[in-house]
Amino acid sequence: MKFATYKSIFLLLLLLVAVGVRSLAQETPSDAIYLDQVKEYTLHPDGSWDYHYSHQLKLLTYYAINSLYGEDFIAYNPRYQKLRINRCITTMADGKKVMAPENAFNELLPSFAANAPAYNHLREMAVTHTGLERGAIEDFDYTLSSSRDFTPALTGNDILWMNSPVNKLTFIIRIPASTSLNYNQFNINGKPVITRAGSQTTYTWLISNLPAALREDFRPRELQNRPRIVFSTAKNLDKLLAGFLNQDAFTTKPDEQLNKIIEKAKTETPVEVSLMIKLQDIVVNELNFQPVPLALNGYLIRNCNQVFKSNGGSELEKTVLLAAMLENAGMKAIPVAVIPDRYFSKKSGNLLLADKFLVKATDSRGENYYLSAIQNDLQDQSFFLNGKMLVLLSGKTPVFEKADCKAPALELNAKLNLSKALELDGSMTLSLNQRLNPYLKLQQDSSFAKKLLNGTLESSKINTYSFDRLEKEQSVISYNIVNSDLVKETAEHFFLKFPALTAGIDGWHMTELVSARIEPFEIPFPVNETYHIAITLPEGYVLITEESSVSSHKDFGNLEIHISQEGRTLQVDRVIHLLTTEIQPGQYPEFKAFIDTWNNKKYREAILRVGPK
Structure with a gap:
């Protein structure tokens, strides 16, 4: 009886606290x-x-x-x-x-x-x-x-x-x-x-x-x-930049001390693209990054030799240093200010709008690369600049270029065999283009190709790999895999996880989206992601989950999922195209349902067992 009384008192107190919290929340909606x-x-x-x-x-x-x-x-x-x-x-x-x-x-x-x-x-x-x-x-x-x-x-x-x-x-x-x-x-x-x-x-x-x-x-x-x-x-951006570019930082050449570093890199790395990556690595990792706002120093920057001798600089100072080193190494290199196109105006001279600085480097073949001076780039930064205006910081007359990038694509084709020992082996072909293609990293370290299957396979499960194509716009890599552990057994049922790569949408972690939005929802970039997977099952193994066929076509993207078994072959086709980066609040519930479908576990794994369905 006492227990019931105490329990009633406790519940009453809990109710009063809840009412009080709710009342406080209503009275103080903000801090x-x-x-x-x-x-x-x-x-x-x-x-x-x-x-x-x-x-x-x-x-x-x-x-x-x-x-x-x-x-x-x-x-x-x-x-x-x-x-x-x-x-x-x-x-x-x-x-x-x-x-x-x-x-x-x-x-x-x-x-x-x-x-x-x-x-x-x-x-x-x-x-x-x-x-x-x-x-x-x-x-x-x-x-x-x-x-x-x-x-x-x-x-x-x-x-x-x-x-x-x-x-x-x-x-x-x-x-x-x-x-x-x-x-x-x-x-x-x-x-x-x-x-x-x-x-x-x-x-x-x-x-x-x-x-x-x-x-x-x-x-x-x-x-x-x-x-x-x-x-x-300022009268206009041209006038403002003319004075800004008049600093000696934009014309000073490397001195003897810095030139020795450049010549050593040229001797060790004679290939032009590799030399570009080597010099970037020196600037990024051997000199400190000092994130001092440009405006706080009156838009004044130090020259390449001063930055090198002080072992550090601001983003623009390190950018000017990298450009000077690349120029000295025989390439054409120009510092670039990157400004969101939506805010850009030639009538309004305003360097506060620059959200980053890069180097535009041109090799002897006329191929352009955009490089950061504060981080090592996996890929040419030009593929990341959609919606940006580029201001080339060189000469008396500035040059303006509008970046325009295609939607990147990822495609994985796999032909695999599942043994009765629950080991998967077979072949995979991975195609990556635009910003998803880590071309510069692969030029520096070809073994990085193994890490591209992260989220699906450990590097130790890759027996061999080879490059069918290795170019800035696209890389195609073939893999031979052995003893993959994508299958788990529980109570005589076999759970087969479908390959999915973190380089694509999975890397954005959109697995738990809230039910409603107030602000627009923005994804990192439009993307086309495709998986075609054929798995040969052992004799007697059958798919007990339902075969699936899902098709969804929206203003913001398209989705196709097809999972079926024909004979001993389990065929999985998963395709998603996201066409725009910004989802308005009114579209959000539809977008959430779309992404939830893509992430639904029943479309990401198959359940098998031995015997008839």
Whole structure:
């Protein structure tokens, strides 16, 4: 009787806690809320400029206090910039105001400048907010002033979504009346209010009720669904780049010390493509990568010899170094800025839009390769640049190229024999093209071909392999396999797993998709993936799972799955084509069902047994 009473009390308490949690969730749908936020840029007639930021942020949860908003960090360059904290006050829930003490402001070396002597002058102000509790309001305001010789123009690439909702956002750009402003806005309703007073023109955006940035998986990589303002006071991109390319970093040749490294590599690796990979490996792995933002150093970079002697550099500095080394080795090489085409505009000179830098290298046959200076490439990067605009950083007149990549394809054809000892042997032919073809890696290490069957076979199960074709656009590899362990026995039933490669869709891990989306769902790239597998079964073995025939044709892709047994031959055909990268929320339920079908276990394995069905 007592047990029943205690159990009733426990259930009642559990119910009250659940109701309380639900009530709290309804009252506090986010961890914090920006009551007011201001972002303000002012360009002065002498070329100097100020950035003014302020917010009033109400904290609603302990997570907001301890993890999200307990501190603010402001990176700046003291050689050209001065930081002034105008206000740092916390209004507690009972109305008490707490001024930030002196020790709430601590100047640090930014983490990205650690182990980078050339950038040890950079600073980051860590501002610790005090008097925080649930219901408290942070009132924070600062101004960052930049000298006239810091940047060639006033530019911005501001994504306006925050981790918490914003009740009111004011975004202001002030420029001299004699200066033109080139701007583009994305996912913002209404144009700015433009006012002219005296010698100043002001652009003002008033935006209300901005939702919080979401944390869904497979978010659009270029954040194209989020509010954004891109602007520049440069006359155009050509003018901006002309000054930028005037640095000696783009014309300096390797000195004697660096030249010895290049000559040694040429002696050890006379084949041109292999030499290209060797020099890339030196830059990537023997020199430190220092992820210092280009804008924080006023778009100034060091030349190849300075970067080499300091044993490290930023992404663009290492890119310039790699280009200089390839040029010295006898190839044509040009640094390239990669900008998302959706944001690119020749009218707006804005290097903040560059999301990476590469080297465009051309061999003696006129074959082009795009190489990274901060990672070893399995394949020419040109196959990864769909939807990008390439800006060649060479000469007085910049050259623009729009990348256009075909959808990559993967095809596996297999003829296998299953023995009564449950061992699979036979042959497989794998075809990979475009970005899925690790051509550069295979040039360097042909045994990497064994790893391409990861997800299906261990390398030890591959007896021999040979290349039917090894070219940049496509590689075709034939394998002879022995003693594969794709079959497991349980209670006199045999579970045969069909080959599937992690190089394709399986590598994206779309096995547990949520039921609904708010943001668009974006996959890494369109793809064509095909498996044709014929397995000869031992005498007397039969398929006890149902034969399958599935066909699905959607706007975003096509799917075909056919599994059947004819005599002793088990035939498996699985084909999926994904035609687009971005799935809108309205299409998502259909897309989820489509992918769930592809991942369904009954279409990925067969169950066999001995005897009649």
